[in-house]
C-alpha cells in the first residue's frame with residue numbers, strides 16, 4: 001500500500017506540473033518564447049489566495065476566482081509591456097527579459113510579504129478518502145488536483161479544436177505570417193495564449209499550495225523549472241506532451257523521494273530529462289519545430 | 294479605375310535596400326503580371342503590400358484608402374487576399390481547417406458554406422482530401438489549397454506569388470487555367486511569376502522588376518514581342 005500511496009501522490013504532483021507545463025508549452029508553441037517568469041505567476045496566485053482567505057477570512061472559492069483574475073491580468077500585462085516590444089528581437093533578448101520579469105515578481109512579493117514562509121490554508125475542504133479499511137488514505141487535495149487536471153486538459157483540447165480563436169492559435173503556432181494573411185490578429189492571439197496560461201498558473205498555485213502549504217516569494221520558482229522540464233520532456237509545444245511529461249516527472253520525483261533519497265530526487269528528475277533528450281531530442285511527443293523568420 | 298496604386302515604394306532588410314522606389318498601378322478587373330529574375334524583389338513587394346514587411350517610404354493606396362501603415366491582418370476583410378510564395382499551408386491542420394482559416398474574418402456563416410461548396414467544385418481534389426492534414430498533399434494540391442484558402446475570404450484583389458513554382462507541367466497549366474477562371478469571376482489579380490511566358494500570356498499589363506527597380510512596363514502581349522524581354526525572360 002505504501003507504493004500505491006506514493007504513486008498516487010506522485011500523479012497528483014505531476015498533475016500540478018502538467019497544468020503549469022501547459023502555460024509553458026502553449027506560450028512556446030504560439031509566441032515561440034520561453035516565459036521563465038511563468039513559475040512566479042503561480043506564486044502571485046498563491047499570495048492572492050492567501051490574502052483573501054487567510055488575511056481577509058473570505059471563502060476559498062472567492063480566493064481562487066480573484067487569483068485567476070489577477071494572474072490573467074498580470075500575464076497579459078507582462079506580455080504587452082515586456083515581451084511584445086521584443087517580437088522581432090533575438091530569442092536570447094526575450095529570454096533575458098523573461099528572467100528579469102521573474103526576479104521582478106519575486107522581489108515585489110518579497111517587499112510586500114517578506115521572506116518568512118506563510119502558512120497556506122488548503123482551498124480543498126473535503127474529507128480525505130479512506131480505502132481498504134484504513135490501509136490507504138488519499139487526501140482530498142490529491143483527488144481534486146487530479147480531477148482538475150483532467151477537466152483542464154479536456155476543456156483546453158475542446159477550446160483549441162472547436163473555437164475560432166483556438167484554431168487561430170494553431171495557425172499562429174504553425175506560421176505567424178500566413179496566419180496574418182488569413183486576417184488573424186497575431187498580437188491578440190498571443191495575448192489570449194498568455195491569458196490562458198496565466199489563469200492556469202493561478203489554479204496550479206491554488207492546488208500546489210494546498211498540497212505543500214508553505215508559501216514564500218520563491219514558491220513558484222522550483223515547480224516552474226520542473227514544469228518547464230515536464231514540457232520539454234513531453235515535447236514542447238504539445239498539449240498531451242505536457243500532461244504525459246508532467247505526470248511522469250511527478251511520479252519519478254515522488255518515488256525517488258520515497259525509495260532512494262529525498263535529497264537526490266531533483267537530481268534524478270533532471271538526469272532522466274537529460275537521458276530522454278539524448279535519445280529523443282524533441283521529447284516524447286515532440287515534433288520537429290521548424291524555425292521560421 | 295485603379296484598385297491598387299503603389300507609389301515610390303522603398304523597402305529595406307536592415308540596411309540593405311530591396312525595393313528602390315517602385316510605382317505601379319493595378320486596374321480593377323485586370324490581371325497584372327510582375328515578372329523578374331530570382332531576387333529582383335517580387336516577393337518583397339507583395340509582402341509589403343499585405344503588411345508582412347513594413348514600407349520605409351512611399352505609399353500603398355487600395356480603393357482610395359492609404360493602407361501603407363494598416364496592420365496586415367486588417368486587409369483581409371477589406372478584400373485583399375495573398376497566396377504566398379511557397380504556399381505556406383498550415384501543414385498540421387486538415388484541408389478543411391485550412392479552408393476555414395481563409396474565412397476567418399467572415400461573419401456570414403451560411404454564405405461561408407456556399408463559398409466552401411464553390412471551392413470544392415473548382416478543386417474537387419480538395420473535397421476528396423478534406424480531412425487529411427495539408428502537409429500530406431502533393432505540391433500541386435497544396436497550391437490549390439493555398440488558392441482555395443485565399444478565395445474563402447471572397448477577395449476583390451488577389452495577390453499570387455509564383456503559384457507555378459516547382460510544379461509539373463500538367464499542374465502548371467491547371468493552375469494558370471484556374472487563375473483565368475478566378476479573374477473571369479470578377480477578381481482582380483496581381484500575379485508574380487518567374488514563368489514569364491505563361492504569366493504574360495494571361496496578363497493585361499506587365500511590369501518587369503530588376504534588383505528592386507521597375508525597368509519596363511506596358512501591355513503584356515506587346516511585351517512578349519519585346520526583344521529585351523525575350524532575351525532575358527522568355528528564352529528556354
Ligand SMILES: Nc1ncnc2c1ncn2[C@@H]1O[C@H](COP(=O)(O)OP(=O)(O)O)[C@@H](O)[C@H]1O
Pocket residue numbers: 293306309311329330331332333334335336337338
Ligand atoms: N528576410 C530577408 N532578409 C534579408 N534580405 C532578404 C530577405 N528576403 C529577401 N531578401 C533579399 O531581398 C531581395 C529581394 O528578394 P525577394 O523579394 O525574395 O525576390 P524575388 O521574390 O523577386 O525572388 C533579394 O536580394 C533577397 O536576397
Ligand SMILES: [Mg+2]
Pocket residue numbers: 332335336337378455
Ligand atoms: Mg520570390
